[in-house]
Amino acid sequence: MARPTQTKGWKVVETSPNADAAADWSFFADPARKPESRGALRPVLVQVKSGKIDTLEQRIAAFAQEQGPRKPGPKVKVPKAYRANPGRERGRDPVTRGGDTLYSVLADEALFELMRQQSGSGDPEHPRNDLFLAAHGPILPEDSLGDETQRDPVQLPNTAPAEGVVVTAVIDTGLPFLNDCFRSQNGAPRVRYAWVQDGLFRNAPPSFVPFGREFEAADIADLFARYTTAGIMDELAAYREAGLADFGRPRSHALGRRVTHGAHVASLAGGYPRAEDRTDNPLIFVQLPNLVAADTSGASLAPYLLSALDYIVDRADRIADDLGCGQLPLAINFSFGGTGGPLDGTSAVEERMDALLKARNKGKQKGKTTIVLPAGNAHQSRGHAKMKQGEAFQGPNPSQTLTWRIQPDDHTASFVEIWTPNCTKNDQLIEVVLHAPQGLAVSPAVQQGADASFELVLDSQTIAKISYTYVPAPTRRGKFTLTVAATGRSGGTHDLAPSGRWKIEVRDVGLPTGSHVDAWVLRDDELPGFDTDARQSRFEDPAYKRWTPEGFPEQEDNGHSIVVRAGLQNVIGTGTEPVVVGGYIDRSGALPAYTAGGPTNTANRPGPDAVTVADDSKVHRGVVGSAVLSGGKVTLGGTSVAAPQVTRALAGVLATGGKADRAEVAAMAQADDPARFPNRAPTPGAARGGEGRLQLSPQAARRYRPFG
Template sequence: MSYNWKPAPINGPAPIDALTYTRLSSTTFPVADEAWWSAMIELEETSIAAFEQLVAQAFPQELLVPAAYDLGDRAALKHRQFVAIFARKPLLSVLNRKDNGFGVVNVHLGMVTPEAWLNFAAMPGEDTVEEVGPDTVLTGMIDDGLGIAHELFRTGPETTRVAYCAVLPSPPQEGDTETTQGRVLNAKQIDSYLKEFTWSDLLDEDLFYSQTGQVELAEGKFSPVSLRRSHGTHVMGLSAGYAQGADVTSRPIICAVLPPRVVEDTSGISLLPSLCLALQMLSKRASRYRVAGKPVPFVLNFSYGNFSGPHDGTDEVSRLFEQFLSADPQQKRWMTLPAGNGNLARAHGVLRFGEDLPEEAELFLRVLPDDNTASHVEFWMPYSKAVTPPDYVSLTVTPPFGGESLTVNAREGQKQVLCDSQGRVVATLMYTFEPAPTARGVITLAIEPTASLKQGQALAPSGRWKIRAKPKEIYPDQQVEVWIRRDQTLPGYRPGGRQSFFDNGDYQRFGPFGRPLPVDPVDDVSPVRRSGTLSGFADGSSPMVIAAFTRQSHEVSDYSAAGPLTVTPMSPSPFRSGPDAVAEADQSPVVWGVLSAGSRCGSYVRLNGTSVAAPRVARLASDHIADCDDPARGWLMQAVNAARFELYPGTDKDRIGQGGIDIPVDWNTGP
């Protein structure tokens, strides 16, 4: 099949977000105008209430703001704020245009949500205060497949430590007037289910998870808790798990279960609306727990990451976390995040130009066959405060079995599409500008799936795509940062995504003894880099970001991502050069991972990755947050010095931060 590029002018005002524009205008996966999308918007100098009024005048019956935002939230006028919404395509298409007149400066799509799964009559509930013991610290978790019935989260056979659980991938519960999406379980309800489904001292866990909204295989509702091992249960066991015999009552758990469909999309494209809503729901709930009228401390772990984004601390996720951490000034909130597992993924490149460098730079993108998900490559330009940023570079793309594209410059309105012999679009190359505080342009290459079970779908060619960049108005001390969005299918989910990667011949993968090189060689000339691979979610100033070490070898795990970040005048302060510390994630190079809770009571399984290193720090932090006056990252520096785990000498600081910290997890001993 032949493929040809052609210009595709953008009609009307320039789009804000390239991926939102591509998804809404897709002919490969068309969605009816009447369908409801989840979305996260960013409002500027506009309250939620004012936004609702503006939309009601122009697009009646096209917007639903979740009941998690109470009247105070809706009336608050802030310089910038992220809000989770549900909206239809005609409204979202307008909101994703610059100068849209609704106060919206950013739009990110989630997933199409069945109308039957939305409670349009839900209203904000009353903020009732719950008095707790003086040594109480809230432990929070946002993940998928949370096995809340596991014995590590109970104080007895029929009593739970889970005080609040928002199950987002579930239809509304009959009689619930306060939840727009999913259903909410409190401790009393969970206890009643534990009692009802326990016979002869054995809990019917399949029935429990069916009745609590996580699993219903007959209706196609899948959750990892139906498998032997689930990411969320394992991580929560490390951060908040205690054996029933430990009699722990001072660590209540509040958590949110993300929809498996958005977790399955590892690119992070669909995650943001659900994450934004989950953070809002947990934020409102956390403020209710008080001692002598003051909110109790709160430690939240979120063990997710991605590859893409500006990587300078100004991305939407980093700012969303800062919004959450500062939402209640009276409550001390700390957060732990994983550094990411993309060190060896070959998903990051750096394009430099100068007198001693080639006149043009080339990247070769390997797009794999049998990839059922789209692949995205982002080329982030240098920071610019100019109203019209410089035209830094121009790009052309040559696919397998096709000719080279026309040039796409770093200018608004630049767009090329690749069409197959039937005229169907299989790839798009376009420029957009990410407004302040990022203030950087980005050229996005979006490639459609290379395989599909749907007959007649337009497919992109697999193979080696050539990307050529030429300098225009870029200085020798400036560079273009390139990231491939993550899309590899997670374990336990149906096979779908296969990760694309850069396949330049000058990239040195292995050392002299055949072991993968975890750091870039000295004087390496390849544009494909291991440095700068820190998760795109972990670039903010406040969360504690944790890398992974292997205990037996005293080395940083090869996959553990590294800094530095891209430094811009808008980067947050205090700035980070990489992760803050390193915690255990592997027992040895042969025995990978660490043990924690399996999906079923009495089961313990292994998982590895920086996702299991971060919750160890969250566990330790919950024991110290109440008595510490320092910010989270300042406390962690002291904690590393108090319980240092010696790492192999000479390890780069951009990979380890303050160093290794030894945190034993003893489920039989309380805090």
């Protein structure tokens, strides 16, 4: 193949301080990006400096105006929920970050281009202008967009909730709301609201969601009625009509599969046999778009997750309103996670969860709303390098080189984040250099101070990128993002990055005594049932010991390697409020090799809060839960399935008037672990075991009566 012009070497590209590195790569640098997505709307998180909701669109228009004439200007749609009466925004407050406000809106790519051209404002603590693109989501299908109808939020009286009633909410993929385990005895749906975020938008009757499709209990009951003949329900046909098992529309057939993550998780969180008639446990489901679930880096998650949380809180209040009572207890399960981030609770998603929980848990409502997250399965991923000042950085020009092994035939980009200790914008603590394999090229040393980025360009296509940005309060850390393009493809003619050992050189130019630098490989694997062809990269170090002398996977760090297992806990699990749950193996009581833990970068989170069963035994992996269709059973393991069991248990605690906060989970673990594991492994350490093990249901019962 002819190569007309060779343009090897580094090119310095001016970065926008107004967009996060993942969005920047996705829209401007990635050689595999598709031009036909321009103009399409997608959810984004926009950070507005001291902005008010109603003027967001005006600020964006003014921003565009300032940049000069442009055709066409950016399209922005603000969800109606943000337009609600400002005095009545309970539970829907946008996240604040150091005085700025984060909104999840729909916008097109023209917005990013404008932000990219924004130059710094000169303010050392707030280098950005009025708007910053904090995160982006993948494009929604055209038919998932429409005109949302505005509706006032409900005002609940300040009275007690209906006795014994607890709302359980699940955010996940493929949630089968017609499944028998989500029905009451007389067949009525227990799922009161289900939002499919990439479903077909319906303009008539009116939609009260900003995109996708909502199913209310009446819609679900109607599907039951019309697809039941002589007492026999044809669920697949009903999902087909609902557009959820539609093999004629791309990525719309999650509920045509036998197994989905969401079906299993939701059944553990809130599935019960019909005979138990659990009308006192109404359910709310939010189904993430297929593309968001497939992107395991989590880069595209934030806008959808924030919208999901807003939705859940609103609908939980509507359930209370229907009952004529005060705010109901609410247990939310979100069995997703990734790696990377500051791990100190200051990421946008973590702040939102903390803010939401604190807003709902005031006064008599203390401990009545909870979010449960998994600790993550990244313990063996070799995705964390911890470089301590004085130890890792040796010699007169102290530096440490990390080997970053990038897999061949990886169809998605690979990312590493390097976070400095807390500092100010102008502090110079480290410099980072990126070396491509086989001496192909070396980047300039990227310093702290001004936001900057450099791209490695081959044949006019970007192969790798290194960028630096300062993340202001409350995080107050420098963040280096290293991106390497895909090393494989199944279409297109763009060049590929070389796979193999890339090297990241980190130089100590001013680290405070006793501090450390964290490097993270972002999660980048392909989930079963998806077709991203992603392959996970990792750090390598000869001193990292993978196996014990007996041949088992080593689970403890030996202190000799900078690549560590410690601290690979879920990137969104370091806020102060949510409950974080890891896993153990029921038969032995020992921890499986994968369950991740701390320590993190906040003293508040030495590890998960507790652990519960993720595998029945080493041979019987996983835990039995529901398949998509009624009557089907499937086993799935991992911390994803531990979390919903705790969600279920906490709903039980809430139903009897108790609290569902971290303190409660700690107390449950402290009671269970010493008492119920006499002939099994000793109590695990706090870094991965938290306050201890929870035996929420007897072993034998769970295998044969998974919802009992």
